[in-house]
Amino acid sequence: MTDFYAVIGNPIAHSKSPLIHAEFSRQTGQDIRYEAILAPVDAFPATVSSFRARGGKGANVTVPFKLEAHKISTRLTERAQAAQAVNTLVFEPGGIAGDNTDGAGLVRDIRANLKFLIKARRVLLMGAGGAARGVILPLLEHKPQVLAIANRTKQKACELQQLFSRYGNGNIVSAAYADLAGEKFDLVINATSASLRGELPALPAGIFADGSLAYDMMYSDGLTPFLQYAKQQGAARLADGIGMLVEQAAESFLLWRGIRPETAPVIEMLGSCTTS
Ligand code: NDP
Known part of the structure; x- marks a missing residue:
């Protein structure tokens, strides 16, 4: 039936x-x-x-x-x-x-599909809305050296730092974008809705470390404004949110049906914008 x-x-x-x-x-x-x-x-x-x-x-x-x-x-x-x-x-x-399942979907895409290790890396999460909130715990489970949460309205980033502090080991920091000047990150995740309006968070130049991955939860035909910026700034690898979308769906399917579908063919069918 x-x-x-x-x-x-x-x-x-x-x-x-x-x-x-x-x-x-x-x-x-x-x-x-x-x-x-x-x-x-x-x-x-x-x-x-x-x-x-x-x-x-x-x-x-x-x-x-x-x-x-x-x-x-x-x-x-x-x-x-x-x-x-x-x-x-x-x-x-x-x-x-x-x-x-959003956070598990993101982390699975980063680790299993993009083969990027989170452990001991410096991770920057931009945004403090629903999408950012959903991925913090799964990111912390993979023990980054630092998880910096940056937001246009800094107060909201501070609130998330406090809310999740009991899950971290003192490795969560909160910031406004201007506070990040001089810092470098291995993984930079855009969980803002800025790309939806063709905008960019006000990131200082030079935040992408050698070998870094820039990940935009948004997806569109072609590179999002954040991924275009990351490319110009020398990020080594770029990925959009199609993989996350498919992985969070697979996680839901598993909850409902007790079986995990293959995600790679579906990600390929949807045409993820990923470079390595
Ligand atoms: P919310 O509306 O809850 O949060 C929006 C966030 O974006 C806030 O932190 C806001 O900052 C920030 N923001 C908006 N415009 C700008 C700007 N111009 N510059 C800097 N920061 C900005 O949205 P969600 O968290 O629900 O969604 C965020 C994104 O994640 C969306 O693009 C959504 O499509 C995507 N997403 C993708 C998924 C996937 O499976 N691939 C799953 C879930 C979400 P402030 O607090 O200062 O207003």
Whole structure:
């Protein structure tokens, strides 16, 4: 019997998740149907309830509902609790389990697909919104030498440093972009939404260390503004967020179906912008 899943967001027409899950379903032989649902901004819980009433078994949640998904979850994984944001719902008898697979997706893309080690490296995470929050714990699990969180509004970076300090070993710092002058990083992750508007965080010149990887969670046809800048600044390797998108989807699929699909062919199909 076919099981139903969905991605719920607003807007949602652009979502690549239905395509990704259709590929996973084909590849694994799992009998699922996965649709995109546009939820009115003031009716996320009602949209989830009606999908569940139609036989939905679980859902992905995207902008702007990840915080609300956290609120309606009756059980949370540690990584969702730490992120205070949920991107995967699993409908259980009597409740809803909430998880956050974004960070695991990012880290898997960096380590397994891009073969870049995080351990003992200097990592810069730009941004302090939902996406940044979701990846801090999984990054810390791989023991970077330093995890610097930089944000345009420095106060929000400070808040994240405090929130996650118990998971680090004193290796988390927070900064405004100007504070980074003279510093160098091995891995620079753009978790801001600046690229969406063709903008760039106000990074000082010279922050890319020899052999560094610049990673933009955003993806577009061609290089994003951040990746163009990183290339000019001498970053050795560039990657966009397609790999993260596919890996977080695979992690959700694993939660729902108990089987991890192959991600490499799907990343290739979607045309990730990656250089090595
Ligand atoms: P939020 O709206 O929660 O946060 C936006 C962040 O971007 C804030 O830190 C904000 O800083 C910063 N920002 C916005 N404009 C600028 C600018 N011009 N200069 C510097 N900083 C800026 O967004 P999300 O965290 O939800 O999403 C961020 C990005 O991550 C999006 O591009 C999204 O598409 C991507 N993403 C990709 C995923 C994937 O699977 N590949 C998964 C999840 C997200 P301030 O606090 O000062 O306003």
